[in-house]
Structures are given as C-alpha cells and as structure tokens.
Amino acid sequence: MEAFKKITGIVAPVDRVNVDTDAIIPKQFLKRIERTGFGQFLFYEWRFDEAGNDNPAFEMNKPRYQGASVLISRANFGCGSSREHAPWAIMDYGFKVVIAPSFADIFYNNCFKNGILPIKLSEEQVDDLFNRTAAQEGYELTVDLENNTLSDGNGLQIKFQLDEHRRQFLLLGLDDIGLTLQHDDEIAAYEERHAAKLFG
Numbered sequence: 006m007e008a009f010k011k012i013t014g015i016v017a018p019v020d021r022v023n024v025d026t027d028a029i030i031p032k033q034f035l036k037r038i039e040r041t042g043f044g045q046f047l048f049y050e051w052r053f054d055e056a057g058n059d060n061p062a063f064e065m066n067k068p069r070y071q072g073a074s075v076l077i078s079r080a081n082f083g084c085g086s087s088r089e090h091a092p093w094a095i096m097d098y099g100f101k102v103v104i105a106p107s108f109a110d111i112f113y114n115n116c117f118k119n120g121i122l123p124i125k126l127s128e129e130q131v132d133d134l135f136n137r138t139a140a141q142e143g144y145e146l147t148v149d150l151e152n153n154t155l156s157d158g159n160g161l162q163i164k165f166q167l168d169e170h171r172r173q174f175l176l177l178g179l180d181d182i183g184l185t186l187q188h189d190d191e192i193a194a195y196e197e198r199h200a201a202k203l204f205g
Contacts, residue, residue, distance in 0.1 A: 006120045008178030012101055013147040014074030016138045018064050019048070024078055025085030026112065030094040040119075043090055044097030069142045075102045077134050082123075083112025092119040102148050104155075106131050117171045120178070122150060124165050137161070150176060 034046040051063045059066045065073075076095065082105040083091060092115045095103065103116065104124045116123040126134075137157065138144045147156045150172065155163040 006178045009175040011149045016075045016144050017070040017073035019078045022079040023081045026088050026091040029091040040093045043094035047094040047098045075146050076100045077104045080106045082108050084109040087111040089115050092116050
C-alpha cells in the first residue's frame, strides 16, 4: 500500500446524504476477483443513463471535476452493506480522500485498509467546502496527514482529528498484512522455537 503523507487535489462533490455502498459500486459489478478495475463503475447508476451515456446532471460528470482526488459528501457516507469493493472503486477511480460529516463504521474502517483517508468534519465545515467547490472551478484542497490539516489557496485552514493508530497505518503505507510483516523476524524466531519443541 502506498504511504499517504500530503496531497493537493481537485475537489469533487456528491451532495447527497446516506450514500450507500450499492450506490458507490452496484452489486452487478462485484464479480471481479482483483481489487482493481472497479473505478469505471463508481456511482454507476448516477453517472450513466440507461443507454450507458454520461448523465450530465450528475455533479462528477462535469468537466471541472475531472481528475479529482478529493471527494466531499454528506452524512452517513458508505452506509448499507459491508462490501470492501466500495473503497476499492473509490481508490481505483482516483480519490485518495473522502470528506463527510459522518461515515458508516465498516466503510470507514475499510478505507484505512485500502489507503484512503476518510475525514470527518462538522456539517458547517462541509457546507463551507461545498460552497467553495461550487464557487471556484478547479477548486483544490491540500490534505496534510503529517499535521492533520486541510487548507486551500484562499486562507482556509482546518485541523481534523484522527485516531493515531489509523493515522500511522496510512503514513507508513501499511495494511493488516504489512503490519504483520513488520514482525517477520519475530514470527520466524517463534516458528523455529515451536518446531524445536515439537520435533526436538
């Protein structure tokens, strides 16, 4: 997993509450066995019409949001099923940060396991970000995980809170397997001692 320290990226809005995992990645696209390739199906039923053409009414389809790496949305983002494909689709599309007032617990945990930084802000702070994004084409945020700050080029400075254990996971680019492999020498030594006891 890639280490996350600091990024600056275009912000894209999805101005909806209770965005569930079936909206993030519909169930018909869950047949792939790899973690990659899901980005093309992100928000599929909102992004495309019945003929498979871009839906011009959906915010993310506007040219000004192309190449965005920061997603902002409303309360209870990632609710519904526990499918890990949801953060896979978000990451594969190109988003590295998701900002919302609240997240469903399982989705929130899955983000950290897949290298995505989910940031919880107040409703008022999220409203402000939506307004700034709408007012300025190509609006960008700088997300600094080393200092737990969000900033833009117009004087915005927000300090966000994050569990230190999860923060270190992202800063070091570790998932659960990577964390375990940090103790590879100790595991190997234990296995040797265990084998010696069993087989003399």
